Amino acid sequence: MTRRTLLAAAALAAAACAPTQSSAPPKNTLVVGLDVSGSFRRVHYDDAVEFAAAYLYGHLHGLGGLRVPTAVFVGSVGGTQPGEVKAFHPIHDLTNKSAAEIAQELRNWFPPEDALTDFNAFFDRVATLVKRQNLVLAPLDVVVLSDGVPDPAPNLHPDSLAPYAKLSFDPLEYISRSVTVRLLYPTPTVAVGWERGVPRNRVRLWTVAGEVMQGWRQQLTPGSPLDHQDALWVWVRDNVDFRVRSRVL
Numbered sequence: 001m002t003r004r005t006l007l008a009a010a011a012l013a014a015a016a017c018a019p020t021q022s023s024a025p026p027k028n029t030l031v032v033g034l035d036v037s038g039s040f041r042r043v044h045y046d047d048a049v050e051f052a053a054a055y056l057y058g059h060l061h062g063l064g065g066l067r068v069p070t071a072v073f074v075g076s077v078g079g080t081q082p083g084e085v086k087a088f089h090p091i092h093d094l095t096n097k098s099a100a101e102i103a104q105e106l107r108n109w110f111p112p113e114d115a116l117t118d119f120n121a122f123f124d125r126v127a128t129l130v131k132r133q134n135l136v137l138a139p140l141d142v143v144v145l146s147d148g149v150p151d152p153a154p155n156l157h158p159d160s161l162a163p164y165a166k167l168s169f170d171p172l173e174y175i176s177r178s179v180t181v182r183l184l185y186p187t188p189t190v191a192v193g194w195e196r197g198v199p200r201n202r203v204r205l206w207t208v209a210g211e212v213m214q215g216w217r218q219q220l221t222p223g224s225p226l227d228h229q230d231a232l233w234v235w236v237r238d239n240v241d242f243r244v245r246s247r248v249l
Contacts, residue, residue, distance in 0.1 A: 026139075027138035028070055029072075029138045030073075031075070032143045033142065035078060035145060037077075037117040037151070039117070043147065043210070049103050049107055053099045053100070054216075056074070057226055058236065059072075060094060064230055064232070065237065075125070076109070077117055078114030078118065086125060117149065118151065119144070119146075123181075126142055136175055136176060137177065139180075141182065142182065144182065145185055147187070148187075149190055161196055165199060167197075169181065169200045173201055181203055181204070182208070184207075185209075188209050204245075205244070206242055206244045208239055216235060216236070
């Protein structure tokens with residue numbers, strides 16, 4: 001092999017290994033849904049708004065190593081009648097806002113005034129949004145802050161899985177190569193109902209009980225900005241953004 005050939009091969013190898021200025025981070029989508037029904041308002045709504053604001057702020061800024069989403073949508077899980085379509089706010093409505101400002105926006109956008117918690121309508125709308133925005137190939141995280149109780153509230157034995165069998169992840173099953181639904185703030189009984197009762201194939205499900213979620217405030221250092229709340233972001237990674245590798249029973 002001639003000297004010229006060796007030099008050309010070395011140059012090609014170096015070019016292949018060098019990062020390009022135009023390379024972009026892999027796309028990933030974050031959708032946050034806030035329960036605005038009366039049952040959630042009475043227990044966890046205020047805490048959920050504050051956590052959602054901190055969670056969104058942390059992800060938007062990549063704090064504590066949190067993955068920065070390339071697309072963010074925030075909507076409500078509720079309705080005055082079954083199947084009611086709700087609007088989603090895009091990432092542009094959150095950019096350059098503090099966590100306190102995001103919390104205020106969430107309260108303005110999603111006041112807890114609805115009578116129902118329509119999970120199926122929410123999941124269906126998420127799928128439609130992902131398709132319309134041409135995000136079908138990007139990993140999708142759907143974070144639902146809710147007590148998780150299906151409406152109408154079932155008058156059944158607490159251990160019955162029948163109400164959860166009516167919840168449908170079907171619109172999300174093949175919308176992306178990786179789909180995770182995270183239910184935050186249910187009771188332990190409701191969490192088990194989702195884990196064992198909701199039919200699913202490819203969708204991964206992770207639940208965090210309300211008692212556990214209330215622990216996020218204990219990670220805060222008083223007087224320190226969110227950018228320096230390292231313990232909080234470790235807690236978020238370990239408890240909320242836990243990487244679900246397979247079906248959790």
